Amino acid sequence: MPIECAPHVDLELTEQQARTMLAIQAKTEQLKQTLRQDPLWGTPVYLPPRGFPLKPETSxxxxxxxxxxxxxxxxxxxxxxxxxLAQCSVKELLLYAIQICPYQHVAVLIQFLSHKEGVQASAKALSPYIRQLRDKExxxxxxARKGADKSAHTRRKQSKVPAPQDLQREADKLMASHYAKQDVAGILAKRYDVTPTTIRRKLNAAT
Structure with missing residues (x-):
């Protein structure tokens, strides 16, 4: 049990403390068994690292x-x-774990807690900028969608315009009916619901 490594802690536990301690024991042991199957963490150790004595009962x-x-x-x-599992927040869990943690490992939990709080603080500080970037995106x-829709609409309108040779024949008919050459593009543009520039481009392609 984690409490066995912390003789300085009062053994009169509250219900929440007992639940937290049992959760720590269950989850850390479960993770240890999972890590034993990991290619890295399952690597055999032949000499005990300093500060971590081997358990004699382990083969x-x-x-x-x-x-x-x-x-x-x-x-x-x-x-x-x-x-x-302990029905508490991660911060509450870590603060209690620090209280019952062996002194030589306290720094590990303090650093982990500081990192988590630092990440949360950074996320909070950066959230306005992230929102701005999301809004900009x-x-x-x-x-882009509006431009694509406009382009598609333009293409649909231009598709109604006859081929350059056919359009040239219509222009010739208008000029034969005594319309001025400079007015022909405007007349045909209204007829096909496009710009005069589109008509002129088509007529130039016919020549």
Whole structure:
């Protein structure tokens, strides 16, 4: 049990403290068994690292066995899953874990907690800028859609305009009916609901 490593802690536990401690024990042991199957953490250890004595009852030592429960608590979402089981927040879990943690491993949990709070503080500070970037991205996408719709509408209108040779024949008929040459493009543009520039471009293609 984690409490066995913390003789300075009062053994008169509240219901929440007991639930938290049992959750820590269950989840860290579960993670340790999972890590034993990992290619890295399941690597056999032949010499005990300093500060982590081997358990004599264990026949085969692997790297995962050398991880104390405070270190396990910082790996693979173990703290989050433990907090759910303990029915408390991750911060509450870590603060209590620091109280019962062996002194040589306190720094591990403090650093982990500081990192989590630092990430949350950074996210909070950056959230206005992130919202601005998201709004800008949304405006760009909306503008792109608007431009695409406008382009598609233009293409649909231009598709109604006859082929250059046919359009030239219509222009010739208008001029034969005594319309001025400079007015022909405007007349045909209104007829086909396009710009005079589009008509002139088509007529130039016919020559």
């Amino acid at each position: 085969e030592q692997v790297l995962a066995e050398q991880l104390p429960w405070p270190a396990l608590l910082t790996l693979a979402n173990c703290a989050e899953e433990t907090a759910v 949304a405006r760009i996408k909306a503008g």
